[in-house]
Amino acid sequence: MIVTVTLNPSLDRTIEVDVLTRGAVIRARSARLDPGGKGVNVSRALLANGVASAAVVAVGGADGDQLRRLLETEGMRVHAVRAHGRTRSNVTIVEPGGVVTKLNEPGGPLSAGELDEAAAAVAAAAGSASWVVGCGSLPPGVPDGTYARMCRRFASGGVRVAVDTSGPALRAAVAASPDLVKPNREELAEAAGGPVDTVADAVEAAGQLRAWGARAVLVSLGAQGAVLVDDDGVLTGEAPVAHPRSTVGAGDALLAGFLAAGARGPRALAEGLAWGAAAVRLPASRMPGASDVRRDIVRIHPRPDLARPLPT
Numbered sequence: 333m334i335v336t337v338t339l340n341p342s343l344d345r346t347i348e349v350d351v352l353t354r355g356a357v358i359r360a361r362s363a364r365l366d367p368g369g370k371g372v373n374v375s376r377a378l379l380a381n382g383v384a385s386a387a388v389v390a391v392g393g394a395d396g397d398q399l400r401r402l403l404e405t406e407g408m409r410v411h412a413v414r415a416h417g418r419t420r421s422n423v424t425i426v427e428p429g430g431v432v433t434k435l436n437e438p439g440g441p442l443s444a445g446e447l448d449e450a451a452a453a454v455a456a457a458a459g460s461a462s463w464v465v466g467c468g469s470l471p472p473g474v475p476d477g478t479y480a481r482m483c484r485r486f487a488s489g490g491v492r493v494a495v496d497t498s499g500p501a502l503r504a505a506v507a508a509s510p511d512l513v514k515p516n517r518e519e520l521a522e523a524a525g526g527p528v529d530t531v532a533d534a535v536e537a538a539g540q541l542r543a544w545g546a547r548a549v550l551v552s553l554g555a556q557g558a559v560l561v562d563d564d565g566v567l568t569g570e571a572p573v574a575h576p577r578s579t580v581g582a583g584d585a586l587l588a589g590f591l592a593a594g595a596r597g598p599r600a601l602a603e604g605l606a607w608g609a610a611a612v613r614l615p616a617s618r619m620p621g622a623s624d625v626r627r628d629i630v631r632i633h634p635r636p637d638l639a640r641p642l643p644t
Contacts, residue, residue, distance in 0.1 A: 333384045334591055335461045336371035337454050337482070339447075340439040340471045341389045343399050344368030346424040346580065346616035352433055364616040367402040368422060370496050371467035373584035373619060374591075377607060379408055380621040383592045386411060386457045390450055390471070392440050393418035411453040417441045417471070430576030430612065441473040454482070458491050463591055466505070467496045467584070476500040483508035492595075496587055498522065509545040512595060514587045516552045517642065532638035534559045535566050550590060550601075552583040552608070556642050560601050568636035569601050571609035571629050578615055585611035585619055602630045 348361045367376070371387060378385040386409040391400055396419035400412045417440020425433040442450070458464050464486050466479040479501055483493045487509065494512040495505040498519040506513060506523070521528040524537035538549035538561035548562035557570025589607030593600040606627045610620030 333386065333461045334375075334378055334463045334465060335386050335388065335454065335457045336375045336465045336467060337388045337450070338369040338371030338468050339390050339442060339450060339474060339478070340420070340469050341367065341369030341372050341391065341399055342420045342422045342437070342439070343395050344422050344424060344580070344617045346426060346578065348426045348615065350428065352425055352427055362615070364618075365402075366617045367399045367406075368581075368617055369468050370584050371465060372403065373581040373617065374465055374467060374496075374588045375408060376403075376406060377581075377585045377588035377611070377619040378592060379406065380619050381588075381592060381607070381625070382622070383588075385409070386461075388413065388450060388453045388457055390415045390442055390446065391419050392416060395419040395421055411457050413446060413450045413453055415440060415442055415446050424578070424580050424617070426578050426580075426616070430579055432579050434580070439469070439471045442471045443473070447474060447478070451482075455485070458486060458489075461491055463492050463494060463595075465494045465496070465587070465591070469497065470501050477504045479505040479510075480508035483510045494587070494591065494595075496583075506541050506544045506546045509547065512548045512550060513541060513546045514550045514552065514583070515541075516583055517554070520551050529642060530638065531559065531568060531636055531640045531642065534642070535561055535636075535638060548595070550587070550604070552586050553642060554579065554582075558586060558601065558605055558608075559636070562596065564597065566636055567598055567601050567632060567634060569598075569605050569630060569632040571605040571631070573609050573612045573629075576612045578617070579612055580617040581619060582608045582611040588619075589625075598632045598634065602627065602632050605630045
């Protein structure tokens with residue numbers, strides 16, 4: 333069982349257009365509404381591939397009710413914590429070739445009491461869990477050290493903790509020795525305080541996060557693949573997608589596949605890359621199922637080319 337925690341989930345509306353032109357009236361080719369948020373997506377990807385998962389989410393207002401219903405319709409085991417604030421709605425505009433423009437609302441606040449209720453829900457769900465995964469931005473008013481406290485709480489009980497967040501919340505979590513952190517390139521550069529222009533830069537920055545406390549660092553690099561740095565050394569890999577449709581949720585699918593395959597070594601990295609690539613081939617923020625995953629396109633490099641540039 334893998335338990336995900338999403339304190340700032342969203343309703344994700346994805347609109348596909350031929351061309352996005354500022355100031356124009358544009359007719360959409362298609363539209364889709366999905367439950368969203370990083371942890372929510374991780375649980376959805378796991379569920380779609382037959383891996384047991386439960387999602388702890390904070391929800392508020394009519395949009396929160398709709399998000400919970402959408403998850404339950406997918407068959408998700410949901411632990412919904414009621415919040416006084418309103419669950420946010422995000423809009424993603426996708427152009428041909430997978431070019432994505434996102435408009436993300438900040439989300440409603442969580443009170444101290446609501447945060448305590450969420451922590452209790454996570455503790456209850458984690459009784460039979462192998463991993464607890466804290467994902468996404470924190471709502472307004474929630475302390476930066478929230479994920480760090482989660483790391484410390486579950487480490488003593490033998491439950492491994494992964495964190496996928498950014499900014500001060502990521503830096504605080506790293507200091508609490510999580511088993512895994514999964515920044516993207518921009519989040520890694522911000523956390524380490526320097527540019528990530530090459531594979532060597534990514535490896536060095538990931539090593540810095542490990543020096544600060546993280547046991548393993550999985551860096552998602554979009555079309556450039558991923559880098560894994562842990563006690564076993566450095567691995568890189570990629571899974572090229574010829575015709576991308578949407579990159580929304582691809583990093584979440586990468587993390588889900590990596591965890592599902594044991595969260596260590598080339599097999600886990602390859603599975604994560606295969607799931608992430610499958611998400612890129614799907615519209616909107618759909619999470620890939622078993623029939624969508626292609627493992628034949630994955631390439632793993634035990635001896636990475638550190639000088640390889642990472643295009644912007």
